[in-house]
Amino acid sequence: MSDNAKISGFIGKKVLRLISLLLVVSFVSFMLVQYSPIDPVRAYLGEMSVSAEHKAKLEEYWGVNTPPKEKFLNWAGSLLKGDFGDSLIYRMPVTDVIKERFTASLALMASSWLISGVLGFILGIASGMYKGTLFDRAIKTYCYVLTATPTFWLALVLLMVFSVQLGWFPIGLSVPIGVTAENVTFFDRIEHLILPALTLSILGVAQIAMFTREKLIEVMSSDYVLFAKARGEKGLDLVLRHGIRNVALPAITLQFLSFSELFGGTVLVEQVFSYPGIGQATVAAGLRSDVPLLLGVVLVSAVFVFSGNLIADIIYEFIDPRMKQQESTT
Amino acid sequence: MSTAVVTVNRSLFPRLNLRQKTLLIIGFTSLLLLAIVVSSLFVDGDSLPTDFSSRNLAPSFEHPFGTDWMGRDMFTRTLEGLGLSIVIGAFASLISAVLTVILGLLSSAGKAADSFVSWLVDLSLSIPHLLLIILISIGLGGGAAGVITGVALTHWTSLTRVVRAEIKQLKAQEYIHISRNLGKSKWWIATKHILPHLIPQIILGTILLFPHAILHEASVTFLGFGLSPHEPAIGIILSESMRYLSAGYWWLAFFPGLSLLIVVLAFDMIGENLGKLMDPKNAHE
Numbered sequence: 365m366s367d368n369a370k371i372s373g374f375i376g377k378k379v380l381r382l383i384s385l386l387l388v389v390s391f392v393s394f395m396l397v398q399y400s401p402i403d404p405v406r407a408y409l410g411e412m413s414v415s416a417e418h419k420a421k422l423e424e425y426w427g428v429n430t431p432p433k434e435k436f437l438n439w440a441g442s443l444l445k446g447d448f449g450d451s452l453i454y455r456m457p458v459t460d461v462i463k464e465r466f467t468a469s470l471a472l473m474a475s476s477w478l479i480s481g482v483l484g485f486i487l488g489i490a491s492g493m494y495k496g497t498l499f500d501r502a503i504k505t506y507c508y509v510l511t512a513t514p515t516f517w518l519a520l521v522l523l524m525v526f527s528v529q530l531g532w533f534p535i536g537l538s539v540p541i542g543v544t545a546e547n548v549t550f551f552d553r554i555e556h557l558i559l560p561a562l563t564l565s566i567l568g569v570a571q572i573a574m575f576t577r578e579k580l581i582e583v584m585s586s587d588y589v590l591f592a593k594a595r596g597e598k599g600l601d602l603v604l605r606h607g608i609r610n611v612a613l614p615a616i617t618l619q620f621l622s623f624s625e626l627f628g629g630t631v632l633v634e635q636v637f638s639y640p641g642i643g644q645a646t647v648a649a650g651l652r653s654d655v656p657l658l659l660g661v662v663l664v665s666a667v668f669v670f671s672g673n674l675i676a677d678i679i680y681e682f683i684d685p686r687m688k689q690q691e692s693t694t
Numbered sequence: 695m696s697t698a699v700v701t702v703n704r705s706l707f708p709r710l711n712l713r714q715k716t717l718l719i720i721g722f723t724s725l726l727l728l729a730i731v732v733s734s735l736f737v738d739g740d741s742l743p744t745d746f747s748s749r750n751l752a753p754s755f756e757h758p759f760g761t762d763w764m765g766r767d768m769f770t771r772t773l774e775g776l777g778l779s780i781v782i783g784a785f786a787s788l789i790s791a792v793l794t795v796i797l798g799l800l801s802s803a804g805k806a807a808d809s810f811v812s813w814l815v816d817l818s819l820s821i822p823h824l825l826l827i828i829l830i831s832i833g834l835g836g837g838a839a840g841v842i843t844g845v846a847l848t849h850w851t852s853l854t855r856v857v858r859a860e861i862k863q864l865k866a867q868e869y870i871h872i873s874r875n876l877g878k879s880k881w882w883i884a885t886k887h888i889l890p891h892l893i894p895q896i897i898l899g900t901i902l903l904f905p906h907a908i909l910h911e912a913s914v915t916f917l918g919f920g921l922s923p924h925e926p927a928i929g930i931i932l933s934e935s936m937r938y939l940s941a942g943y944w945w946l947a948f949f950p951g952l953s954l955l956i957v958v959l960a961f962d963m964i965g966e967n968l969g970k971l972m973d974p975k976n977a978h979e
Binding site (some may be wrong): 385388393395396397399401508511512513514515517520523528625628631632635646647661662665666670673 | 816817819820821822823824825828829830832833834835905909912913916917918919932935936939944947948951952954955958959962
């Protein structure tokens with residue numbers, strides 16, 4: 365197969381995949397929300413009491429009495445035109461809400477994704493190099509404990525230590541309260557970003573470090589490393605030349621596959637730090653039955669996770685030379 | 695991964711070999727978890743008097759985890775929450791395991807069924823788990839049923855992958871070919887040859903599902919989609935504690951979360967050590 369045919373086949377397959385995925389996801393999530401026994405108007409009002417007249421008006425606004433089939437067709441129809449509908453709680457188009465919120469979250473996710481990736485990789489390499497030593501055991505225990513740590517609890521502890529007790533960081537939000545948008549400095553944003561990003565980074569390190577460690581140990585016990593050792597290579601040079609090259613690609617792939625957990629972690633962390641990102645919007649939409657916004661977030665997150673998986677696939681199919689070799693031998 | 699724990703034991707029990715130590719670890723942690731569940735059953739709501747004279751007390755000998763704003767002992771509340779978490783985790787993991795067995799056997803039935811199963815796996819991996827649990831929980835109206843279903847329906851994927859791979863490998867074995875040539879039915883082969891091999895894998899996988907299930911339940915409850923605020927769940931305790939953070943009542947959040955972490959670690963430890971015992975490749979270690 366020529367390269368061009370392979371690439372176009374790959375793209376075609378992925379596009380079909382994405383379309384079928386979005387169709388099923390939108391249908392299933394719509395049905396779940398539609399047939400929920402939770403009364404959306406009640407959920408919106410909370411404990412407030414209102415007149416019957418007002419309630420009827422709200423019910424109409426929420427579309428409670430529209431038949432489900434008609435509702436789905438309306439929603440899906442406008443979705444095809446790129447219109448996600450209007451958010452009921454923010455009272456503006458869902459696309460605007462998501463765009464605004466997602467940008468805020470993206471800063472958080474990207475920074476913690478990078479930090480945890482780089483740090484985890486370095487820790488994994490170091491602990492694999494010194495396998496069996498006290499340092500290796502310390503790293504292993506650290507990772508082991510971290511995988512068992514509830515994300516939101518770590519966020520709470522960091523918040524208590526650094527914001528409440530030490531007062532180094534603000535308690536929440538992405539910008540200071542009572543400052544107009546123009547006066548928010550870049551530094552302010554960074555200051556509000558540090559703790560949430562730190563929480564996600566600390567937790568993200570565990571998986572990638574353990575994986576890198578295992579891989580490195582596997583590589584270091586291979587024949588070509590034994591041969592390199594026989595040639596007189598040793599120490600860091602050996603690891604740099606033979607280890608890292610072989611470990612880096614699978615590790616990067618794994619990091620791209622973690623988009624789904626990254627999103628979940630962001631939702632929890634944003635809730636604790638009241639960081640106005642996509643996660644907080646999701647929780648608000650869910651708790652107060654903002655169906656258009658919730659469905660919009662679900663679709664966007666599906667695309668987000670899909671793109672992470674896609675990049676991982678691309679690395680596998682086109683960048684990793686071993687894959688090509690395997691194909692030609694079979 | 696639990697070599698750190700094993701080394702501690704090495705100095706404590708010098709006479710035991712590794713296998714005995716592994717068994718000892720499993721025994722101790724299981725006992726701990728069992729004790730938590732049993733004691734949480736005996737402690738019911740009545741033993742939590744609201745005592746306004748002793749509210750927001752810092753940890754002391756009388757109240758090891760402190761008290762909350764209604765004067766309730768946090769240690770008792772945490773214990774109850776952990777018991778609840780373990781029970782919910784058990785239900786969710788068991789349902790997940792049953793789903794896995796059904797889907798795993800289905801995938802061995804034929805090519806179309808197999809691609810259907812892998813399509814299902816891909817589908818449920820394509821939405822962030824937390825979001826999917828929230829959606830399912832909303833769909834079922836929240837509460838324990840919503841959370842259990844949500845967690846159960848999102849956690850079968852990893853185990854199903856393992857089981858599928860295992861089945862594929864088993865089906866290439868010679869004794870299965872022989873069986874087939876002898877005219878045994880597909881059902882006979884599936885139940886007599888394949889299922890016995892899978893049982894240890896599935897038991898182990900179910901135990902290893904526990905930590906994830908517990909953590910996800912707590913997360914979803916924390917966000918407000920899970921158990922109702924009247925239940926003494928860990929997620930509820932932690933989300934309540936957020937209101938008192940800036941007042942400096944750190945014990946409200948610190949101890950319940952730490953206990954949850956320990957329970958999750960204990961399950962991980964049981965799983966890892968059981969795995970060591972069951973895997974013949976590691977038996978010589």
